[in-house]
Amino acid sequence: MEELKILLVDDEIDFVTTLSERLSIRNYNVKIATSSVEAMPLIYSYSPHLIILDIRMPEMNGLEFLRLIKKINPTTEVIMLTAYGDVKYVEEAMKEGALEYIIKPIDIRELIIKIEKLREKIQKRGVFSNVK
Template sequence: MDKEMEAKVLLVDDEQDFLETLSSRLELRGLKVSAVTSGEQAVSEAKEDEYDAIVVDLSMPGIDGLETLRRIKAINPDAEIIMLTGHGSVQSGVEAMKLGAGDFLQKPVELSELMARIGEARDKRMLVLQKRSQEELRKILQAKSW
């Protein structure tokens, strides 16, 4: 069994059964999971809340995974996004990475692999937030005339 990890994750996939199963398995390992079935819902969620990792299916009706990635990155450039696909190509993987995806994994994904990637995404996000906090503190201190 994987070691429990604290992370807030958004899952985006149009396959309801897959979404429910993966959500349950991740929650059993200590993750706080929100799940939506469309790219439009994912963009809305990303506007409302911050996530340690966002796991997005590449192939969805409506706005697909690449467009979802594009829109979320426009809202939050620091978002850590992991793309999942059941039938991805090298070209779509390259495109996802160019658009800012942190990872590109094939379905069915090994849970231990996904947990590791979510952990890496969370760690990268924490470093970005730490750096941002340090920069803000530095600016505040420089603005003071002590």
């Protein structure tokens, strides 16, 4: 049975490391990247079902990277991470194909609910009917 694969992309190393550990404890298959440049090869080699992506990053911001992700694989789901005050970016991200957004600091329970909602969406689509 194929596991739900999650890629965390955020330039805050402590944040992605801690979040990865918290998700791994809950039996999610998680990889991390601290930049879009670092994440790009993982999109091809790891083929995540879900990317949790920070809006504000150096090199390429989250919106630009979201557009690129959707060109590479339109079925990859994206949850945007944002700080208060980024409302216009969140609206743009949703128009560009982001599934959800979460405001930092994140509530892990809220994130788990959104991840499980995503798992159901993938299973209904039938593309990954065996995602657990």
